[in-house]
Amino acid sequence: MDNIVGQKSSLTWLVNLAAAALVLLWTIPTFGLLVSSFRDRDQILTSGWWQSLFPQEASVQYRAGAPDTAVQEGGLYVISGNVFDGVAAGEVSAFGINSRDPAAYPVGETVTTNDGYELTVNGDGSYRLTSATPFEGTRGERIFVTSTQAPSFTTENFVRVLNAEGLGRGFLNTLTVSIPATVIPILIAAFAAYALAWMDFPGRALLVAAVVGLLVVPLQLALIPLLQLHLKAGIGKSYLGIWLAHTAFGLPLAIYLLRNYMAGLPRDIIESARVDGATDFQIFLRIILPLSFPALASFAIFQFLWTWNDLLVALVFLGSTQDQLVMTGQLKELMGSRGGDWEILAASAFISIAVPLAVFFAMQKYLVRGLLAGSVK
C-alpha cells in the first residue's frame, strides 16, 4: 500500500528498528513473568529473571567435610567430596581459600591452605583435601568457589499452585462462569438483532439508539441494585446470578454487533425468501443465522474474554468460598496475602491468562473483525 513510488529505502531499517523496539517493550513484561514462573523461589529472589537466561556466575562459600570424616589413604589423611553437594550442579571456574580473594586459583591447581593442608578443586566441583598429619578442630575447612551454573528451570511452581494453592479449583469455577455466560446471550441477541435489522415496526430507531446508549453504561451503576434484586429473588450469590448478570451486560454489544452485521447482508436474499413464503422465523434460522457466523464468532470471543477476565462482577455476584472463587479473584487475594512470593504469583497468573491467550492467538481474525465492527463509528 505504502510501498508505491518514492518510498525511501533508507527509512526501512529505521522503521524496522522502531517496530522491533515497540514489540520488545510490549512483550518484555509478560515474558519476564513467564520466565519467572519456571524458576524456583530462591532464584527469583536473588537474581533478576533476565539473568536466568544466561549461565550464571555465582560465588559459593563451602565448608569441606569435618575432620572426623577424613579417611587414611597410604599415609595421607584425605577429606574429599563435592562442593555442589548434589545441589544444582554447575561448573567451577576458580576457587580460593579466603574471602578476600575467592577466585585466586584456577581449577585443578593444588594449593596449601593456612592450616598447612593441600587442597585441589576440580571443574566438576569435586575437591580433595589432604594432610600428612590428622586434621584438627571440629569444623571443616572453608573453600570459596566461583561457579558457572547453566540456566535451570522447573515446573514445580505450576504443580504447587494448581494443587496446594487451590488454583485448579478456581480454574474450574472460572470455566463454570464463562461458558454459559458466553453461549446464552448469543441466541437472545441474535433474535433481537434480526428484529432491529430486518423487521419494520414503530420505535425501531429508538431501540437501536437505546442499545447504543446502554453500550457504555458503567457496570458500577448496576451492582448494588442488582445485588439487592438477586437477594430478594432468592438467587443470592450463585452461579445462576452471575450467568444472568453477564448475559445481560453482554447483550448491548451483542445486539449492536449482530445488528450491524445483519443489516449489511444483501437485501435480495431475504426478500426472495419472503416471496417464496418463508416466515421470519424460518428466514432467521435458515438464512440469517448461518450467514452471520463471523459476527457471532466475534461476539463469542469478546464475551468469553470478558467473562473469563472479569473480576468486578465475580466479586460482587459470587461468594468468596472455595467453590465459587474464580481465578481472577484468587489472583487478587494472592497479591495481598503472598505479595512477595513471586514464584506462586507468576505461575498463578500464567495459568489464568493461558486460556485467553490461546483463544486470542487462535481466533485473532474474528477478534479484530469484531473490534472494527464494534467501535461506534
Add this chain to the structure above:
Amino acid sequence: MEQFFGAATTIVIGVGGCLLYFFLTNLLLDRIFPASGPDISRNINRANAIRPWLFLFPALVLLALYLVYPLFWSVYLSVMDANGREFVGLYNYQWMVSDPKFLESMRNNILWLIVVPAFSTFFGLVAAALTDRIRWGNFAKAMIFMPMAISFVGASVIWKFVYDFRPEGQNQIGLLNAIVEAFGGTPETWLTHEIVNSFLLMVVLIWIQTGFAMVILSAALRGIPEETVEAAILDGASPLQLFFKIKVPQIWGTILVVWTTITITVLKVFDIVLAMTNGQWGTQVLGNYMYDWLVRGQDSGRASAIAIVIMLLVLPIMIWNIRNARREMR
C-alpha cells in the same frame, strides 16, 4: 462435578429454552392470525406488527431489568442512607465534595482521563504506522495486541513484578529498579511513591489499550484513498509530512472514536488499582472507591452516589455515540 452439571444444564435450558420460546410463540402467532381464510391480509399485517416484539422480548426484559432499572434505582439509593432505609436528600453528595479521598479519586480520574487515552492512541497510531510498512507486521501487531487478552488482574501481577523493589545492595529483581540502578540511580518502592505511582498504574492500562487503538487505526490508515497519498508523494512530501499532514487528518474521525472508547474504559477502571495498591498512597480512583464503600463501607448510599458520578462522566460520550449512530442510520 455438580457445578459442571449445573453449567451444562444451564446451557441446555438457556439455549433450548430460547429456541423453544421463539418457536412456540411464532407458532402461536401463526395460529391466532393464520395467513389464510377470509381475513388473510388483516391477519398478516397483525402478525407482522406483533412478531418483532416476540423476537425482541427476552432481550428487552434482560436489558430493562439489568441495565435500565439499576440506573433509576441507583439514583434513588444515592439519596438514601447507608442501608437504603431513610431519605437523606443530597447528604451523600454533600459528603462527597468534602471527602478528601473522593477528591483524590476525582483528581486521579481526571489525570487518568488525560494520560491514558492520549498515550494509548498515540502509541497505537505509531504502532499502526510502523507495522503496516514491515514484512513481519502481522507478527508485530499480534504481539502488541496480545495484552488485550490478558485480564486486568493478570496485567497487574505482570507489572507489579516489573516495579518490584529490593533494598539497596541486594540484586534488584524488578526490571524498573534494575534499569534505574544500571544508570546509577537509587532503587525506590515505586508503588508507594505518591504521584509517580498513579502514572505507573496508568502504564498498565496504556499497555493493554494500545493494541486496541492500533488495530482500529491500522484499518483506518489502510482505508485512506491511495490517490491522496500518491499526489502528496508526487508533490515531494517527506514521509513524516505524508503521515502527519495527509494521513492523520483523514482518519481524524477514527482517532476520536478510539479516544472516546478508551475514555469509557478509563472511567470504569477498577481491577488495576484494586490489585496493585487498593487505592493507598494517593492512587484511589472512582471505580475502586465505589467498590470500597460497597464492600468495606457497607454503605449503599455513598457507593451509589459515586456510581452516579461515574455515570455523569460517561453521559456526554453516551450522547455523542447515540447521535453518531443515528446519523449513520440515516
